[in-house]
Amino acid sequence: MLPLLPVFTFAQATPTPTPTPQQEIVQPQQVRPLPGSLDTVPVFNSNSPEVVQTEGILLSTFPPSGKKAANAHLNFPFQGRFDIFAHHIAKATSPEDLRTLYLGVLLHNPSTQPVTVDVLQAASYLSQPDAPFIELPPQTENPLGTIFAGPGDRVMNEILRGRRQSIFPAQITIPPQQSRMLLNLPIPVQTLEPPINGRSTLMRLRSNGRVYAASLAMFAKSNADGSERSPTLAEWQQLLETGNLAGPRDLAPTPPEAGGKVIYGRVAGVAQGSQWQAQLVDSPNVRYLSIPPRGQAFSYGLSTLTAGRQGTNQVQSAPLMVRYPDTAYQAHGNYGIEYNLSLPLYNNTNQQQTISILLQTPIKEDELTQGGLRFLTPPAAQTFFRGTVRLRYSDDRGLPQTRYVHLVQKRGQAGEPLVLLNMPPGDRRLVQFDFLYPPDATPPQVLTIQNVKVEN
Template sequence: MIKTPKQIGYGAIASLATLLYLSPIPKLVFAQATFKEVVQSQEVLPLPGKLDNIPVFNSNSPEGVKADGILLSTFPSTNKKVSSAHLNYPLEGHFDLFAHHFSYYPKDSQTLYLGIIVNNPGKKPVTIDVLAAASYLLPEAPYVTLLSYLENNDGKTYSGPGDRAVSDVLRGVRQAGFPQKLVIAPGKSKMLLNSPIPVRDLVKAVNGRSTLMQLNSSGKVYVASLAMFAKQQSDPAPTLAQWEQLLTTSSLSSPRDKTPTPPEQTSGQLIYGRVAGISQGSQWQALLTDNPQAKNLTIPAPGKAISYAVNTLKGGRLGTGQVQTAKMLARYPDTAYESHGNYGVLYNLSIPLLNSTQKAQTVTLTLATPLKEDKLSQKGARFRQPSLDFPFFRGTVRLRYSDDNGKPQTRYVHLWHRVGQVLDPMLSVKMSPSSRRMVQLELIYPPDSTPPQILTIGTLE
């Protein structure tokens, strides 16, 4: 079992991984003394399955907000002062909402407010069911250094606001302050979120808010995320009328993030860009078997392993040729062409293990972050000892399986992994001869992480 020691140190307030986003690893990170490269020689396979078609309201640009304005609007441009700020993309039925923004203003400046407004354009009332929702500030979930594995059944272990928010939603939590239902009259609007991102009195003048919601709307709605700074520190949160006026009269918040590299460009620097739009896919469901027609995954021979790529993207396909990144159904021209990182996406992986041998075997599962490569330069995923000294995965996974006594188990395990780190398994099960064991791994990809990862199934010698 994984032990649960206390936190072992504190990281920087601002996340370098967040600031670098998904860029190639900077040269300064390699400025270490000596290291040993470790190549895990097993094959890295594409992940079976695919993203579903659930739309995601995906607000992540500009990440650092410095002025009032529109962050993302799916409203029509009719009667709007700046038509280009509105994507005219109504949402209906099940959809997710992800918003991740920071304020970097000096500590004596005004509080930034993040508002998410929902409008019913129809002639009948619309009900939005808030199935799960969580929103956290950086001081509520600071970036801290943790052990590689910590049991997290109580949900009290996290490193970063995105890590904490997706951990709550993975458990189906609807955080206090979010309504169970939101009923919107015909032609009217309501606020789904109206929350501050204060920086005053903080040790470092940086704060951020990560929000994830799973929603279901009985009819078509328009949604917008908006940014507004308080004029005075004593000012209350903006009113619905003030948000509506900003939506009608404002342009996109600026300055903007870096313009992404066009998909057709094949040379030069790869800039992914930040996401602002509607992405397609809130869940990737996969059944890991020997082949598409098989019902089981035969465990590897003793001492061998098999790996599956998780959250691959352009420039980081790990030799699989597979891009798992969600497509954009609507976006602004200066924002990401795809939802690079799949932040907030649920990976639901079912692994029907089969021990076809006549001996008991110990099978292990490991989720790790190899060095990022598009095509593998060696015959396997590359790691190093010591690892690069920065965390590339901070989040909670849910494991469901029957233990060695046949008792069903559900465990939440927090992972805090550096890039290139060689890890012990997060799960080991002992399988009897000619036996089967179903293992299910679920995670919502945390905004405080950087892809890609690999899931490795191995058999001990």
């Protein structure tokens, strides 16, 4: 019989598991620039300051005339199709100050006629309790949209499915020379430990006249009994007229072409482009995409950006038509932008080929220093992508399939096949790949077409 030893002796004697050594794997292959381009739909992009601790104006496209802080108003009217994207975090400055921060989005009709704004799709969610950052597998079928981690992930998932959350009306009418609230929602922290919470919002809108927009941050007002209430339209309007930019301000970006370390900054401005549509083909003169040779692959960059072009020499970041001087020069990351990619695959060989399609998160590079994409095994600890993608294609039986797949990828993660297609000689198969680039993701990613080398 073994003598009884103190528990701490066992603990000391148990060897600590040796962590798996991380290796870098180079996947020799071509990375192609993504065909197509962003559309011209303007996007009200409110993401700076990301962490909001002082009340004020987050982003205003109102005219500066008559406003106390003229530099806070960018004078950009919207008409027709436009989007509103907002992604902000409330973080208590001390344990004694746990007031609820409200996010308000206000639209103003400057004309002498009523303006109608259609809310085509819209969603807004909190980190807590709506969409906590939970651990999820790398790949999960998500047919009902119930799989998500984080508010940005959940919002993009809803918009991808064409939904309008029930808290949003289908339409609002703004009387002449008046304003209306499009959003007036809390970011509570009082019951959370640590006291920090975030809210992500995306709205696709269409107006039949000119409107100005503003996103604003204000702490809850107090009722006579000490309870909190949401700010009124009049209180939001007063903040817009007399307030300054909200704070604290984010780190200022590196000027373009400055060289050295790149600080991207956070976005606060109007970006140009809501959707990127493309047909991935061999050349503009043909209507097919030839599959790679057996055992080989090629990729297309997704959300490539300055200093992260993956050898494509392509920056996909949406340009900013107006912005604040201390915020990002481009909409790096393309948060909230929808990619609609068609892949008309063609097996131009005389043998059956097995083709896989993957989303991957390689190590970020501007030029491919190793002649291909670099991955880590095991991947790094940092999560670089969490979101749902949609695949539409005909399977090997010829049956049409529509699948929603939720992905979680770490830095350097090679990913798993989203779909496997067994293509006979001469077979043509159209695959459509769609997703909205989620907030809290870190670009770039790649879409890879791989010819699997089947072992005999």
